[in-house]
Structures are given as structure tokens and as C-alpha cells.
Amino acid sequence: MQIYMPTNVYSENNCVMNHRKELAALGNKAMLVTGRHSSQANGSLEDVKHALQEEGTAYVVFDKVEENPSIETVMQARELGIQEHVDFVVGIGGGSPMDAAKAIALMVANPGEDEGILYEARELGCLPVAEVPTTAGTGSEVTPYAILTIHARRTKQSISYRIYPELALIDSRYLKTESVDTLINTTVDALAHLIESYLNANANSYNRMYSEKGLRLFAEMKDDLLQCRRFGGEPKQTLSDDVFDKLMQMSATAGMAITHTSTSLPHGLSYPVTYEMGVPHGKAVGIFLPGFLQFYQAKEDVRALLREMCFASVEDFTEYLDELLGKVEISDDLWKKDVEMIMGNQAKLKNYPYVMDAETLYKFRR
Ligand code: NAP
Ligand code: ZN
Numbered sequence: 001m002q003i004y005m006p007t008n009v010y011s012e013n014n015c016v017m018n019h020r021k022e023l024a025a026l027g028n029k030a031m032l033v034t035g036r037h038s039s040q041a042n043g044s045l046e047d048v049k050h051a052l053q054e055e056g057t058a059y060v061v062f063d064k065v066e067e068n069p070s071i072e073t074v075m076q077a078r079e080l081g082i083q084e085h086v087d088f089v090v091g092i093g094g095g096s097p098m099d100a101a102k103a104i105a106l107m108v109a110n111p112g113e114d115e116g117i118l119y120e121a122r123e124l125g126c127l128p129v130a131e132v133p134t135t136a137g138t139g140s141e142v143t144p145y146a147i148l149t150i151h152a153r154r155t156k157q158s159i160s161y162r163i164y165p166e167l168a169l170i171d172s173r174y175l176k177t178e179s180v181d182t183l184i185n186t187t188v189d190a191l192a193h194l195i196e197s198y199l200n201a202n203a204n205s206y207n208r209m210y211s212e213k214g215l216r217l218f219a220e221m222k223d224d225l226l227q228c229r230r231f232g233g234e235p236k237q238t239l240s241d242d243v244f245d246k247l248m249q250m251s252a253t254a255g256m257a258i259t260h261t262s263t264s265l266p267h268g269l270s271y272p273v274t275y276e277m278g279v280p281h282g283k284a285v286g287i288f289l290p291g292f293l294q295f296y297q298a299k300e301d302v303r304a305l306l307r308e309m310c311f312a313s314v315e316d317f318t319e320y321l322d323e324l325l326g327k328v329e330i331s332d333d334l335w336k337k338d339v340e341m342i343m344g345n346q347a348k349l350k351n352y353p354y355v356m357d358a359e360t361l362y363k364f365r366r
Helices: 020-024 044-054 071-083 095-109 115-119 172-177 180-198 205-231 241-261 265-277 281-286 289-295 299-309 314-325 332-343 358-362
Strands: 008-011 029-034 058-062 088-093 129-133 147-150 155-158 167-170
Touching (some): 008 241, 020 044, 029 044, 029 071, 029 095, 044 058, 044 129, 058 071, 071 095, 071 115, 071 147, 088 095, 095 129, 095 147, 129 241, 155 265, 167 241, 172 241, 180 265, 180 289, 180 314, 205 299, 205 314, 265 281, 265 289, 281 314, 289 314, 332 358
Parallel strands (some): 008 167, 029 088, 088 129, 129 167
């Protein structure tokens, strides 16, 4: 049995300032990679700038990362990074800027190569990466994955290279500017990571330990989340600081779980739904969780997961998730293409411990 989780993780209020020396020790000049708005609104970008200024470390900001970042955006940031001689990268935001930061770090470290290296499994150098999450969903601050949109193939895929962040600086206060939809969609992404890592061909006792802990955290918060959905106002009006802390913990724990196993069928099925319909990542994954549990062969493993989450049955879980997430209508055409794509994706199928056939997979859409 083995597990490899090399990222140095700190999780506390004021985390960025508290650990500014470790952040600045990563290099001489940083590229701060963010989305367009949220990192300014929640204070995370200001905190990182302030921390680096205190340490006398230079930086340049790239703030153009879109949701589900594309290869084109990574290449645009790479130009700036080379021009500015940056030697480390800090991703600040949700999974999109955090993933982009990893891919940018790889591309800047290899200025003679083109974007083709993103999807070739080669031994290449990479700049150090630090991550500051502002959503509690992807766990990208601890995972080695970076998922990019490939427009040429009308889908998304993780790059081949595995880039473990050196440092994860987690402060749950950044979550307080989230909308209900973003908070819930991202929580469901973390929930999917916990489930897909547990029910996985690569699973062992270590990653299952992370999943069990994360699912117990989810069980403690699941009624608060439903209340937050029903109330409909800003999450900070209904959720306590303790819940925001637990959401961040659940997300990082889920990231540690998938770092060992990777994800499985719900993630694989979600990518065309996000690409073609613009459904946010966590929601697109979540709609396939009931089918995944319903048709999973090892029923005792499913029962163990339901127990951790405090649900009586898959139906109970499904009812909860439907109310939390809302439904998504996938057209017959898209669904057919989606299932065909997964049946041809050995990388995703091999994480499923049993033989999956198209007929069963078709039933995942409800
Ligand atoms: P995201 O795409 O990073 O962000 C979604 C939206 O939330 C954006 O509009 C963003 O605004 C906003 N936002 C972020 N933090 C906020 C805050 N604190 N307050 C208010 N708004 C905030 O969403 P995500 O779900 O975290 O990341 C999804 C991406 O991660 C997908 O590409 C997915 O494939 C990938 N992913 C990666 C892994 C991994 O292991 N690496 C795992 C699962 C998923 P701005 O654009 O203005 O910042
Ligand atoms: Zn995910």
C-alpha cells in the first residue's frame, strides 16, 4: 500500500500572511494567476500581493483566466511569464486559475516547446507552484492535476504532466463572497471526488481514509447547505464560520483522496456537458452521482458511503442532491456522444473496478 501527498498544506485564518516567508522562498519573481474578478472581491489577491511586498519579492499579475481554462489562455500567460522572467507561479481562485497556474508553470519552464507538451507524458522541468483556493471544490491546491479545455476536441482533459503544488495556503474567509450556486456546485464537486476516489480501481485504505473523513464533514453540513439553497440569499448570511472552515477542509481532503486515485465515470461524463451546455463543473459531475451509486457492483461499499453521509438509501441521497443542485436536461444527441466518448476513453474506464457497458452507462442520465 502506498500514498504520495507531497504538498505542504496550511489551513487557517490569515494563512497567506502567516506563511509569507515560505511563499517568497519559492523564487525571485512570481506570476500571480487569477480569474477576472473574484480574487479582487474576496481579498485573496491583495493578501498575496501584500505578503510578497513584505518579503521584497517581485510579481506580475495575469488576471485573464476564464472558467474551464483553455490551452490558448495558458499560452497567453506563458508569453507574459517569459517576458517578465518569472520563476514561480501562484494560482489564486477556484480550480480554473489554480489549474491554469500549473500548466503555465510547465510552459514557462520550457520556452522552447509548444503546447503539444501539455498532452505528452515526458520528463520536463516545471516552475514551483503555490495555490490559494477561493472555492471549496476542486482541491486543486493539493492535487497534481490541471484540467484544460481543448477547443479542437470540444471537451476538457487533464494535462499529462503531474504538477504537485509546493505550497497550499487555505483560508476559508475567501469563501464568504461566493454565490449560493457557486458554493453548492463546488461542494458537490468535492463530494464527487470523495465518492469517486472511494469507489475506484486504485483505492486503498489510505485514500479511503481521506474519503471517509471528508464524507463525515459533509454529513455534518448537509442540512446547512440545503437551508442555504432554500433561503436563496448570500451564503454568508446563513452559514457559520465553522461551516466555511469545514467546507475548505472537505475540499482539501477530497483533493488528497483523488491525488491517489484520480476520478472516475461521473467526472468523465461531465466534461462534454460542461463544454456543450456551459453547466458548471460541480453540477455537471453531480448529476451523474446517483447513477454511479445505483449501478455500482459492490453494494457493501455503496452502503458504507451512504452511512458516512447519513443517508438511508441511494434514493434518499438522490432526492437530497436533486433539491440541492437542480436538474439538467441533456439532449439525446449529446448524451449519445458523451457515452460513446467515455466508452472509448480507456483512461477513465480503467479507474472503474468492474466492466462497464454502454447500456448501463446510458441509464446514468435521469
Ligand atoms: P472556477 O471555474 O474556478 O470559478 C467559478 C466561478 O466562481 C468564477 O466565476 C469565479 O470568478 C468565481 N469565484 C471563485 N472564487 C470565488 C469567491 N470566493 N467568491 C465569489 N466568486 C468566486 O470554479 P471551480 O469549480 O473552483 O473550478 C472548476 C475548474 O476546476 C474546472 O475547470 C474543473 O475541471 C477543474 N477541476 C480541477 C481539479 C483538479 O484536481 N485540479 C479537480 C476538479 C475540477 P472569477 O473568474 O472572477 O475568479
Ligand atoms: Zn471535479
